[in-house]
Amino acid sequence: MKALLLRDIRLAIRAGGGFGLGLAFFLIVVVLVPFGVGPQSELLSRIAAGTLWIGALLACLLSLDRIFALDWEDGSLDLLATAPLPMEAIAAIKALAHWLTTGLPLVLAAPILAVLLNLPAAGYGPLILSLLLGTPALSMIGTFGAALTVGLKRGGLLLSLLVLPLYVPTLIFGAEAARRGVDGFDTTTPMLMLAGITCGTIALLPFAAAAVLRVNLR
Amino acid sequence: MASLWEYANPKKFIDTTSRFIPWLFGSALICLVTGLVWGFFFTPDDFRQGSTVKIIYLHVPSALMAINAWLMMLVASLIWIVRRHHVSALAARAAAPVGVVMTLIALATGAIWGQPMWGTWWAWDPRLTSFLILFLFYLGYIALWEAIENDDTAADLTSILCLVGSVFALLSRYAVNFWNQGLHQGASLSLDKEENVHDVFYHPLLICIAGFVLLFIALVFLRTQTEIRARRMRALMARERLTA
Numbered sequence: 001m002k003a004l005l006l007r008d009i010r011l012a013i014r015a016g017g018g019f020g021l022g023l024a025f026f027l028i029v030v031v032l033v034p035f036g037v038g039p040q041s042e043l044l045s046r047i048a049a050g051t052l053w054i055g056a057l058l059a060c061l062l063s064l065d066r067i068f069a070l071d072w073e074d075g076s077l078d079l080l081a082t083a084p085l086p087m088e089a090i091a092a093i094k095a096l097a098h099w100l101t102t103g104l105p106l107v108l109a110a111p112i113l114a115v116l117l118n119l120p121a122a123g124y125g126p127l128i129l130s131l132l133l134g135t136p137a138l139s140m141i142g143t144f145g146a147a148l149t150v151g152l153k154r155g156g157l158l159l160s161l162l163v164l165p166l167y168v169p170t171l172i173f174g175a176e177a178a179r180r181g182v183d184g185f186d187t188t189t190p191m192l193m194l195a196g197i198t199c200g201t202i203a204l205l206p207f208a209a210a211a212v213l214r215v216n217l218r
Numbered sequence: 219m220a221s222l223w224e225y226a227n228p229k230k231f232i233d234t235t236s237r238f239i240p241w242l243f244g245s246a247l248i249c250l251v252t253g254l255v256w257g258f259f260f261t262p263d264d265f266r267q268g269s270t271v272k273i274i275y276l277h278v279p280s281a282l283m284a285i286n287a288w289l290m291m292l293v294a295s296l297i298w299i300v301r302r303h304h305v306s307a308l309a310a311r312a313a314a315p316v317g318v319v320m321t322l323i324a325l326a327t328g329a330i331w332g333q334p335m336w337g338t339w340w341a342w343d344p345r346l347t348s349f350l351i352l353f354l355f356y357l358g359y360i361a362l363w364e365a366i367e368n369d370d371t372a373a374d375l376t377s378i379l380c381l382v383g384s385v386f387a388l389l390s391r392y393a394v395n396f397w398n399q400g401l402h403q404g405a406s407l408s409l410d411k412e413e414n415v416h417d418v419f420y421h422p423l424l425i426c427i428a429g430f431v432l433l434f435i436a437l438v439f440l441r442t443q444t445e446i447r448a449r450r451m452r453a454l455m456a457r458e459r460l461t462a
Contacts, residue, residue, distance in 0.1 A: 165354040
């Protein structure tokens with residue numbers, strides 16, 4: 001399990017793995033928003049939390065098809081399927097590797113980009129905490145989506161169509177927690193709901209992803 | 219002994235449903251004409267909403283069927299996963315476009331009613347939003363069916379998507395409640411309430427709902443038959459190509 005995790009992380013970080021792409025995309029989305037809505041700082045600070053959440057979500061989405069596509073093409077996914085590791089574990093580890101190489105950097109970059117959007121000081125803590133709690137769910141749901149579309153030639157667009165509706169609850173609670181933090185309200189309820197969604201997806205979706213992978217490898 | 223699973227045989231399914239389909243379409247037509255004419259022309263205007271209240275005869279049944287169509291797909295997907303009856307998978311596939319249309323009717327009639335009553339075509343109200351999300355789920359489901367060439371793979375993947383999607387659709391339904399307070403009135407009909415919509419509107423509404431249910435069943439039967447025949451034809455053509 002550890003070997004697979006390390007291999008995935010190493011593949012993602014090294015040249016051609018597209019490690020920085022998600023971060024760069026996140027940066028560009030955040031830079032584009034002020035061009036779209038205007039540079040007034042109080043307007044920006046009002047939409048900062050939501051913009052950062054949507055940017056992180058889209059950056060996450062962009063990197064999803066890499067989770068299985070390369071392994072599928074060169075046949076290493078078939079090898080993994082015959083390995084003694086259960087398929088569920090493979091799915092979970094793939095999601096973990098995706099989170100470590102995409103989700104975590106996004107969380108770390110978010111406070112820096114928040115400066116650009118003039119996020120009020122009170123919002124930093126809740127924003128980072130909500131992203132930290134929410135991005136694992138994004139990776140896990142995305143892994144399921146990637147497993148669904150792995151066998152398709154041009155699955156990228158379909159992947160977004162399938163995964164984005166599944167992201168709705170996570171986005172709602174995550175952005176709500178960040179927004180409440182900005183406004184100085186209590187963030188306990190949305191944070192707990194967000195943590196609940198993350199735990200639920202980690203507990204259940206590896207099974208769905210594994211079932212889907214088995215069908216695709218048949 | 220006669221069992222429900224006999225109808226998993228495509229031939230038996232087609233034979234039986236073919237006998238029912240004219241009756242289903244006929245009674246759906248009768249119900250809809252009766253309900254709508256009664257509702258539109260022989261019920262009084264609401265004292266606050268005026269004649270706009272009458273859109274309820276389209277809005278409520280279509281919204282109900284939009285959700286029930288997804289439930290039917292869920293059950294059919296489960297049957298496919300557990301017992302692997304092809305008719306079941308095809309029925310789920312056949313129901314999806316009908317469900318999309320029902321969702322669209324509900325959204326459109328709601329917007330048409332909302333414009334004069336709420337003063338806006340669209341509001342980010344929990345019910346409206348969750349219906350929009352349901353619409354997206356339908357789109358994803360149909361797109362996945364269309365994208366995969368192998369029939370069995372497509373049936374497997376879409377049925378799992380349907381299961382996972384149901385959980386997330388339900389989750390979204392309650393998440394949006396948390397996210398925004400609603401403009402939409404409470405349930406028009408429910409089993410455990412003493413008073414529903416006023417009786418004058420209630421009876422034609424029930425007939426309209428019956429009409430929509432019958433229409434849905436008839437359409438799903440017909441579309442499932444079409445899917446079965448299309449698959450049969452593909453198999454025949456493949457065989458011909460092999461022998462030629």
